[in-house]
Amino acid sequence: MKTVYAFVLTLFMTGIAQAQAPATATDRIRLADQKYEALFAAEHTDGDEYNLVGRLRQSRFFIPELSLVAQTGDKIVGHILFTKLKAGQTTQLALAPLAVLPDYQRQGIGGRLINEGHKIARRLGYAYSVVIGYPAYYPRFGYVDAAKFGLRAPFELPKGVFMACDLQGNGLPVNAEVEYPAEFFPADTING
Numbered sequence: 001m002k003t004v005y006a007f008v009l010t011l012f013m014t015g016i017a018q019a020q021a022p023a024t025a026t027d028r029i030r031l032a033d034q035k036y037e038a039l040f041a042a043e044h045t046d047g048d049e050y051n052l053v054g055r056l057r058q059s060r061f062f063i064p065e066l067s068l069v070a071q072t073g074d075k076i077v078g079h080i081l082f083t084k085l086k087a088g089q090t091t092q093l094a095l096a097p098l099a100v101l102p103d104y105q106r107q108g109i110g111g112r113l114i115n116e117g118h119k120i121a122r123r124l125g126y127a128y129s130v131v132i133g134y135p136a137y138y139p140r141f142g143y144v145d146a147a148k149f150g151l152r153a154p155f156e157l158p159k160g161v162f163m164a165c166d167l168q169g170n171g172l173p174v175n176a177e178v179e180y181p182a183e184f185f186p187a188d189t190i191n192g
């Protein structure tokens, strides 16, 4: 089954869907949003991922080209978002969230979303993509301890989960603490 899904999997930018999509840009975005809802209403998420995507999409940190979905047939089965992230005087990327529907996991879809995102990010000229994630997963896709590039998390985190991928491969040190936009945090956690 693994290869069947691999064949039909297509990646496209949300809001700039392929041929069969409705005619206007607004329709396409609405369609993508409905599909997000189905994806993030899935029980496996932490309940805030759909809201997180919505908040980030409406923020100045959103980069339309770096919101990607994985589609098999008409069904959206995975999504990844990279948004702008301040680090000192520089703008880097934050990878979050990434999700693949449970029935479609372990077929390389998460990996393809990450790699495709990196390709586009590289073309757009971004230097680093930063993630807070599984230390046993992200290193497969080039993520290493963010401290290697002088990138620091703004809060305490378990060892190994704050990682960065050197997109341009030049290892230039940034030496700064990253600033996650307020949109990353639900309003009730900001207000206590």
Ligand SMILES: CC(C)(COP(=O)(O)OP(=O)(O)OC[C@H]1O[C@@H](n2cnc3c(N)ncnc32)[C@H](O)[C@@H]1OP(=O)(O)O)[C@@H](O)C(=O)NCCC(=O)NCCS
Residues within 6 Å of the ligand: 044, 098, 099, 100, 101, 104, 105, 106, 107, 108, 109, 110, 111, 112, 132, 133, 134, 136, 137
């Ligand atoms: C994490 C996730 C996106 C991976 O998607 P995927 O399409 O299954 O990933 P891939 O097929 O590219 O890679 C699968 C491999 O990753 C491994 N993997 C998945 N989750 C992992 C985890 N939490 N820690 C370590 N490895 C993990 C699998 O064991 C598998 O390994 P194998 O190739 O040796 O069998 C998916 O499991 C998911 O949506 N999980 C729920 C949401 C989530 O946790 N998002 C990430 C937040 S940091």
